[in-house]
Amino acid sequence: MSTRLVIDAARCTGHGRCYAMAPDLLSDDEEGFVAQRGSDEVDVPAGLLGQADEAEQACPERAVRVLRSSAPSAGRSRPS
Numbered sequence: 001m002s003t004r005l006v007i008d009a010a011r012c013t014g015h016g017r018c019y020a021m022a023p024d025l026l027s028d029d030e031e032g033f034v035a036q037r038g039s040d041e042v043d044v045p046a047g048l049l050g051q052a053d054e055a056e057q058a059c060p061e062r063a064v065r066v067l068r069s070s071a072p073s074a075g076r077s078r079p080s
């Protein structure tokens, strides 16, 4: 199972709660926004799942999403 964090740049208004709750995954930029907004997804190591969930719950703009995937993305077949 893999877990990733995604930050919606359009929703982020720079409250700073996400990187306060997940300092090992996220950081701030010079303007106080989360530096990883709008960038590629952030891989979440197993030991940091708690921080990822807390960051998602802390964002008042609902800009942080934790994506969990139990199946590998490559080679998956689609129903027709």
Ligand code: SF4
Pocket: 007, 011, 012, 013, 014, 015, 016, 017, 018, 019, 032, 033, 034, 058, 059, 060, 061, 062, 063, 064
């Ligand atoms: S808590 Fe939400 S609004 Fe604030 S910096 Fe993080 S993503 Fe942006």
